Amino acid sequence: MQNLIASSLKYENGTLNVLDQYLLPHQQVWHECHSVETMKELIVSLKIRGAPLIGLGASLLVAHLAEQGATKAALGAAINELEATRPTAVNLMHCMAALRKALKQSDFVTNIVATAERLFIEDIELCERMATRGAELINSGDNILTHCNTGALATAGIGTALGVIYKAQQQHGNIHVWVDETRPLLQGGRLTAFELERWQVPYTLICDNMAASLMAAGRVDKIVVGADRIAANGDFANKVGTYNLAVLAHFHDIPFYVVAPLTTLDTQTTCGSDIAIEQRSSAEVRGVSGSFGTALWAPTHANVYNPAFDVTPAKLVTAWVLDTGVYDKNDVESGALTALK
Numbered sequence: 001m002q003n004l005i006a007s008s009l010k011y012e013n014g015t016l017n018v019l020d021q022y023l024l025p026h027q028q029v030w031h032e033c034h035s036v037e038t039m040k041e042l043i044v045s046l047k048i049r050g051a052p053l054i055g056l057g058a059s060l061l062v063a064h065l066a067e068q069g070a071t072k073a074a075l076g077a078a079i080n081e082l083e084a085t086r087p088t089a090v091n092l093m094h095c096m097a098a099l100r101k102a103l104k105q106s107d108f109v110t111n112i113v114a115t116a117e118r119l120f121i122e123d124i125e126l127c128e129r130m131a132t133r134g135a136e137l138i139n140s141g142d143n144i145l146t147h148c149n150t151g152a153l154a155t156a157g158i159g160t161a162l163g164v165i166y167k168a169q170q171q172h173g174n175i176h177v178w179v180d181e182t183r184p185l186l187q188g189g190r191l192t193a194f195e196l197e198r199w200q201v202p203y204t205l206i207c208d209n210m211a212a213s214l215m216a217a218g219r220v221d222k223i224v225v226g227a228d229r230i231a232a233n234g235d236f237a238n239k240v241g242t243y244n245l246a247v248l249a250h251f252h253d254i255p256f257y258v259v260a261p262l263t264t265l266d267t268q269t270t271c272g273s274d275i276a277i278e279q280r281s282s283a284e285v286r287g288v289s290g291s292f293g294t295a296l297w298a299p300t301h302a303n304v305y306n307p308a309f310d311v312t313p314a315k316l317v318t319a320w321v322l323d324t325g326v327y328d329k330n331d332v333e334s335g336a337l338t339a340l341k
Contacts, residue, residue, distance in 0.1 A: 001063050001113050004120045007152040009053055011060050014067075018057060020047045021153060025194035033061060036078045043085040046185065050154020051228045051264060052123050055095035056116075058082040062099050063116035066109045075103055075112070087276045088237055088309050089228040090266045095119055120156050126261040127157025129323040134164030134224070134259050137319070137326070140172040142221040145211060147180045148239035149191035150226035150259070160226040161259040162195060164321065169201045177203040178214060182239060184284045184306065208241050215252040223249050227260040234314030234332040235272025236260070240307050246316035258312070259321040267341045272311035280306045 004011045008019035020029040022045060031047065033039050039061045042048045048057045062078055070078070083096040098119060102111035138144065144165055151162035158166055169175040177196055182188035189205055196203040206214070214220050223245055227236040236258055249256040269275055282304035287296035298304075320327045320337070327336050 001060075001067060002117060004060065004117065004156075006053075006056075006120075006124075006156040008154075009048065009057050009060070009156065011064070014064075016057075016060050016064050018042050018048045019153075021049055021191060022047050024153075024190055033057075034064070036061070036065075036081050039082060040085050043082075049187070050149065051089035051091040051226075052126075052155040052160070052261065053153070054086060054089060055091040055093075055263070056120050056123060056156055058085075058092060059095045059099060059116040059119050063113045066112045072103060072108060075108070076100070079103070086278060088278045090269075091228075091261075091263050094263045123155055123261070123263075124157040126263070126323040127155050127159060127163050130160055130259055130261060130321055131158055131163040131167035133323075133326050134161075134257065134321040135167040135171055137255075137257060137321070138164065138168035138172065138175065138222065138224075140174045142168075143176045143178060143219055145178040145180070145214070145220045145223045145245065146192065147188060147208075147223075147225050147242055147245055148182045149187040149195070151192065151195040153191050153195060154226070159195075160261065161224045161257075162192060162226075164224055164257075164259050165196075166199055166201065169199070175201060177201060178211070178220060179203050179205045180208050180211060180241065180245075181205060182241060183208055184288070186288070187239070208244075211245060212248050215248055215254060220252075220254055223254060223256045225256075225258055227258050227264050228309060229269065229275055230258070230260055230265045230320065230337065231269040231271050231275060232267045232338050233271045234317060234320060234329075234337060235275075235311055236314075236317075236320075237272065237275045237277065237309045237311050240310045243310040243312045246312045250316050255318040256316060257319050257321055258317055261323050262340060265322070265337060265340060267338050272313060275309075275311055277311070278308040280308050282306060 102115040105111040151159035286298040
């Protein structure tokens with residue numbers, strides 16, 4: 001397999017390495033990954049995260065195992081195990097479906113490797129097209145609010161929603177970003193702030209519950225978020241807290257954009273209520289751990305509800321920015337998304 005290098009995932013000289021995103025921004029640690037069990041742990045613990053990147057990481061591992069002589073049966077089992085790690089993000093399922101198709105070929109090793117390489121390169125291209133289309137919706141001087149992390153750490157390219165912001169800053173300048181900290185795992189505070197600082201895009205970090213007051217004060221011009229799955233009717237799942245922002249944006253009449261590649265569109269899912277929502281560990285809400293250590297702020301046995309995602313109804317979305325184009329409510333209601341697949 002050829003060398004494939006992204007910000008947080010790289011296959012180089014026959015070795016697959018994953019950047020530990022749980023330790024960012026203060027430690028940059030890379031993990032070698034040579035087994036399904038290791039990749040599963042990296043995915044579940046969010047050391048590798050972001051809907052597109054999870055699919056790509058799993059794909060590169062399967063291709064690596066194929067080159068190392070794994071049997072068809074072993075590769076099929078690996079695909080099934082990796083697909084089951086995250087039930088909400090459809091990009092992982094898209095990648096595993098492509099690998100299953102390649103596995104059916106007589107020369108399955110060559111086909112699996114070619115498929116993994118194609119998916120990686122394709123993601124870079126998808127990010128660039130999304131960023132270019134989305135940047136046209138941003139004006140110089142805009143204050144943009146975003147949630148979770150949707151940049152180069154989450155993709156092979158420059159990102160989805162954050163890629164749009166980066167491209168807009170390059171083209172227009174004078175962009176400022178409000179960064180939701182994104183409870184409970186602080187992907188905004190740890191990762192989005194890290195990327196914006198690296199890109200020299202002006203930003204201000206806020207607690208999630210500060211967004212409403214900012215909107216009421218007229219200090220948010222647009223909201224731009226990513227997605228882990230978009231249903232056929234335009235409803236979409238994203239990091240929990242996104243729905244809050246959409247409701248607030250609707251009340252305050254602020255444009256609300258969702259940015260995602262075509263691989264995030266799941267036309268087999270009719271609407272948002274059909275999207276499976278991953279439930280995560282109670283420990284993530286009772287406290288926090290990372291490069292700084294561990295802090296526990298709730299009673300040890302406190303009951304916890306911890307969905308990783310929520311669903312935003314299509315009626316709250318101003319436009320869907322895909323690599324294939326920008327679609328408004330009228331487009332979506334007329335079946336534009338369904339027609340793409």
